[in-house]
Amino acid sequence: MDQAATLATDHLPFRRSQVRSAECGVLRTSDDFNADGSSRHIVRASRRSSPKPSSHKSEHLPRELFERPAGGVDACDTFLPMDRDSAFALLREYTHNESLVKHALAVEACMRAYARQFDPANEDVWGIVGLLHDFDYDMFPTKEEHPYVGEKILEDRGYPPEVRRAILSHAEYTGVSRETPMEKTLFACDELAGFLTACALVKPNKSIFEVEAPSVKKKMKDKAFARSVNRDDITKGAADLGVDLERHIAFCIEALRSVAGDLGLAG
Numbered sequence: 001m002d003q004a005a006t007l008a009t010d011h012l013p014f015r016r017s018q019v020r021s022a023e024c025g026v027l028r029t030s031d032d033f034n035a036d037g038s039s040r041h042i043v044r045a046s047r048r049s050s051p052k053p054s055s056h057k058s059e060h061l062p063r064e065l066f067e068r069p070a071g072g073v074d075a076c077d078t079f080l081p082m083d084r085d086s087a088f089a090l091l092r093e094y095t096h097n098e099s100l101v102k103h104a105l106a107v108e109a110c111m112r113a114y115a116r117q118f119d120p121a122n123e124d125v126w127g128i129v130g131l132l133h134d135f136d137y138d139m140f141p142t143k144e145e146h147p148y149v150g151e152k153i154l155e156d157r158g159y160p161p162e163v164r165r166a167i168l169s170h171a172e173y174t175g176v177s178r179e180t181p182m183e184k185t186l187f188a189c190d191e192l193a194g195f196l197t198a199c200a201l202v203k204p205n206k207s208i209f210e211v212e213a214p215s216v217k218k219k220m221k222d223k224a225f226a227r228s229v230n231r232d233d234i235t236k237g238a239a240d241l242g243v244d245l246e247r248h249i250a251f252c253i254e255a256l257r258s259v260a261g262d263l264g265l266a267g
């Protein structure tokens with residue numbers, strides 16, 4: 001994590017380096033991030049075992065970070081399992097606005113679709129990043145809170161640094177740079193997913209199947225339409241990802257079509 005982000009989180013009522021779980025009485029200590037986005041190391045203490053350092057530098061996320069060890073362990077011993085169901089439950093716990101839930105599902109769909117191209121072994125991780133990127137926004141919407149409060153909640157619940165860093169990086173004002181394909185994809189899909197939803201909702205049947213990429217591109221020039229959506233972020237996101245804008249739009253339309261029923265955009 002860069003210095004700007006560290007400073008930005010200094011005011012929060014948590015120490016970044018130490019989180020005590022009231023439920024377990026376990027002290028978990030975690031380091032921050034290297035400049036390239038990889039985590040330095042993670043040390044976990046448990047009631048049953050000595051702290052064991054582990055390290056990983058690949059942007060391909062090690063599966064063992066997210067899976068409960070075989071044979072089962074006390075939930076307080078190590079990371080909580082990071083699976084889609086628990087991530088969705090966390091989203092629901094903090095997000096009561098149905099439009100925000102649908103936005104989370106839309107971004108998740110885009111992230112999963114891109115993960116299948118860029119990093120298929122970690123599709124679930126990419127999906128969860130999409131699902132949770134705004135999960136604190138309903139309760140903590142200010143720039144002083146979102147996404148910092150959410151990031152601390154995720155840390156407390158055992159979500160790994162790569163997930164938390166990606167979520168921090170999607171907000172320009174955090175100062176956390178976007179380095180990995182997962183981080184760049186999240187930024188590229190976030191505003192676009194909102195814009196595509198707006199495009200679908202003005203169609204006769206309110207259907208994403210009525211939305212096509214060329215017309216979306218034209219709509220982006222209409223400043224009066226969906227004015228809260230930042231067009232520059234959409235354009236910049238596609239460029240940083242290295243994809244042609246119209247192809248990116250078409251790709252995300254297809255992703256949203258795959259979950260059209262969940263988004264209420266099936267027509």
Ligand SMILES: [Fe+2]
Nearest residue numbers: 103133134190
């Ligand atoms: Fe978002």
